[in-house]
Amino acid sequence: MKTAAQHWDEWQQQRAPGRFTDWGDHPFAFAQICENAFGDGGCDFIEYIRRCLPDLAQAHVLSLCCGDGAFEHALLQKGVFGRVTGFDVSAERVNAGNAVFAGQHEGAGAPNIHLECKDVNTAQYGTAQYDIVFAKSALHHIENLEHAFAQIARCLKPGGKLVTIDFFGPTRFQWTQEQLKVRSWFWRNRVPEELRQDRDGHEIPEIERPDVQAMVAMDPSEAVRSGDLYALLKQYFAPSQDIALGGSLVNLLLYGAIVNNFDPAIETHNAVIREAFSLERLLMDLGVLGSDFRLIIAEPLARPAPPPGLRKRLAKLWSAGAE
Ligand SMILES: C[S@@+](CC[C@H](N)C(=O)[O-])C[C@H]1O[C@@H](n2cnc3c(N)ncnc32)[C@H](O)[C@@H]1O
Incomplete structure (x- = not known):
């Protein structure tokens, strides 16, 4: 079985520019x-x-599961954030991103973006040092969500926010019957x-729920607890x-690979979408x-809500003690 790091190292090496990878x-x-989400095709x-x-043009941002940081770099270039x-x-992904940023900033001081090779499941993110934690297509790769959420809350400055654009659908893509x-x-x-x-002109079979073992063998991080x-x-x-953001049908x-059958230049293809x-x-x-899929901007709760079931477990404990 591969580790997530091995899978994503290979993914970075085998990227095929020009091909779409998802919806x-x-x-x-x-x-x-964008039109459905923001009511404005230009947004x-x-x-x-x-x-x-x-x-937040001066804000310091921590980006989780940042890949090669291309999206974060675009946010910086557009002046939305100050430092990432x-x-x-x-x-592989971290090194590829850092090499690009170093090249672009040659002779102009250190780049305002730096990527580090760290496992979000176990890393310490710091204390009250970031204005924003950003997570795009990220949290659905994290198994230890309790650790990640506690670390996010801890590393944000007072008033800091989590911004996430992510997959919240069924764990391991076990699509619902509907x-x-x-x-x-x-x-x-x-x-x-x-x-x-x-x-090759062969009929593409219908979508089924993927085999979980095969999925785990390929990338143990994929949609590992997305349903939670x-x-x-x-x-x-x-x-x-x-x-x-939808995606429960269109994704x-x-x-x-089916997404590549739909040519954005052909109106009849777009009409189907x-x-x-x-x-x-x-x-x-x-x-x-x-x-x-959802876009969420959120602030840490002063005191995280207790996990579901805790009250019941406590009540059971008390009644056992009373017998
Ligand atoms: C779908 S990609 C998203 C990358 C980037 N955020 C984007 O939107 O293009 C998921 C990323 O999560 C990373 N990843 C998976 N598990 C991780 C973990 N435990 N800690 C840190 N990164 C992880 C992968 O290496 C990969 O770059």
């Missing part, structure tokens, strides 16, 4: 996500963060035949913004589907 890479799907995540947090420290478990049913109906009835074929993430986050933090529709977003929104409004 968020597809420009038309991304524009739809993306960076712009939305700037609007919500306008006074990043943690990622993959040395998700699989809706995806299957949409795939068979609304997706043209040519989009349902792979490059939302409820647990709210035990440690009070969200001021909590935007449902499955465009799953894996647009219809999937409309159906997803309707089913989310009706409560049939949840939102697998």
Whole structure:
């Protein structure tokens, strides 16, 4: 079995520029996500963060599971934040990012972004030293969420915030019955035949729940406790913004390599994606589907809520003692 670090080291080495890896890479799907989330096609995540947090041009940010730090670098270049420290478990990703930043800042002093090879499950993040903790596509890779949330709360300065854009859907991608049913109906009835074929013209099979053992063998960090993430986050933090980004149908529709079948330059392909977003929104409004992705801005609670079940366990203990 590979470690998460080994998987992500290999991922960094094998990156294929120009290929989409998931639904968020597809420009038309991304524009739809932004339009639905922010009600404004011209507003993306960076712009939305700037609007919500306008006074952070000097802020020091800790980014968890930062990969090669490309998104954080864009936030710095646009003046949203002032300085970034990043943690990622993959040395390949961290080194690749630091090499790019050093090259870009040559002769202009130290870059205002530095990535460190650290495991977010076990690392000490520091005490009252960051204005923001940023986590994009990050927390769903973390198994020891209790450690991460306590460390985030501890490393933030008073008034500091957690900003996360993440996958909160089923642990290990064990899609709900409803998700699989809706995806299957949409795939068979609304997706043209040519989009349902792979490059060799073979019919692409329908989506199933992945085999958990195989998933763990490939990347033990993938969606390791994503199903727990939302409820647990709210035990440690009070969200001021909590935007449902969807993905419970569209992410499955465009799953894996399939996203590359949809050419953003072809209107009929985009029309299929647009219809999937409309159906997803309707089913989310009706409560049939949840939102697998969210953008959350939150402040630590003064005293984290006790874990569920603790009160019951205590009551049991008291009544046992009284007998
Ligand atoms: C989906 S990528 C996201 C990278 C980046 N945040 C982005 O949005 O492009 C997940 C990242 O989490 C990192 N990762 C996985 N488990 C980790 C852990 N325990 N500690 C730190 N990083 C971890 C991986 O190396 C990978 O770079």
